[in-house]
Amino acid sequence: MPAYYLLPLVLLPETWALGLLLLSALFLGLPHGAADLLVVRRLGLPLLPFLALYLALAGLLLALLFHYPPFALLLFLGMALFHWGRVEGRGALGYLRAGTVLLFPFLFHQEAILPFLRAFAGGFSLPPLAAGTLWGLLLLLALWEKPGARALGDTLLLALVAALAHPYATLAGYFLLQHSLDSLRLVGVRGREWLLVYAGTLGGLLLALLLYPRLLDPLAAYMGAIFALTLPHLLTMELWLRRPRPPARWPGTGR
Template sequence: MASFYLLPLALLPETWALGLLLLSALVLGLPHGAADLVLARRLGLPLVPFVGLYLFLAGLALGVFLLSPPLALLLFLALALFHWGRLEERGALGYLRAALVLLLPLLCHREAIEPFLRAFAGGFAPPPGLAALVLSLLLLLALREKHPLRAWGDTLGLFLLALLAHPYAALAGYFLLEHSLKSLRLVGVRGREWLWVYGGTLGGLGLALLLYPRTMDPLAAYMGAVFALTPPHLLVVELWLGLRPR
């Protein structure tokens, strides 16, 4: 039950939790997205057109963030929920697990994430009722599926983490040690391919630095960069999931 191993993160104070989340810019977090360059080579995609299209899609998302931060927040949550749940490959249960990390803070820890919401989206947040509705629907759908008790126990551990830990700690734990780690294992980065990964990581960090003067908040700037890179990353991973050897 891997998620139970994340429960000690509930002991982290806010400052440490924020530090762990920001650390994901260098360790596992941004690098797992930068591994898209490796996936492009595995898929036989021509590098220059791939990078051009990738940056174009990221630019469109960045435009949404700059012009309408509330819309960007809604899209960010929706894309992350779909992408995280999809990579779990557990049906509705996978999406429920992603929703616990992404949406439960809107119900239980709204004050804790208020500084981020102000910096990222001017204080806007989805209504708690909408978050509760999505969580309820996903739970009902997951209950209709056939999952072993171990999977439900693991999800219970993730629920307890999202309920008891600071939202930054819960997000960092899941993003780093479940989603990003699984994604990198799926890609199977080897040897010199890490140069591609960390080259792309530096690009993501550069974008976050460019966004900092707008947000004046390190987490909001980092998440703004992650949001911009999420649409092309999601598409690359979907292509890989559809074409990878079985």
């Protein structure tokens, strides 16, 4: 998704930005993760053992969030960076784009994300120097691969949006229009399969509701649910991306 689609996000005030991010629980955001149920079906995996392992991993991450919230935040950022960059499929440039969305809030918008950090991680924050150093390394890796001028320019435009827009707006825009759409396209949700996807989405919503009394912040509760589900979702998508595929047919041979 070209970054210029995200330019209007620069104009969104904080309330609207937060609302857009929370709406991703219903539209594309949580549903893209619920499409893991389709991946299981298409890979021919047994559903009940898969769900048992899925929920066990989610439970482990919740325990981590409750007992070691600062480490949970760092793990959340690391998993999202790997997974988002991987799904983009652009090599190091994809990781740079993901890192831009995830790291720029700590570089340019520390005060804006402080309420979330207090609820989610006890006020712990990634130091700006660490965030800036990591982003610089991702930039060097992307430049090492010599991306095309158009792709690099689009990534720099994304960085401009991330620097100027409210961080919730940038996160919502990227999560909805880039990562979630890319994931749904990779899985290829069709027709009545959306019913199964939205049935799975209800589970994610229920988890967020259960987390709210403990975290006492709607965004922290939503992000807590996403954090718990990110590792099993990431592993499921890795199975899908690494699945054996039939060899491409030779042009003109019919084989």
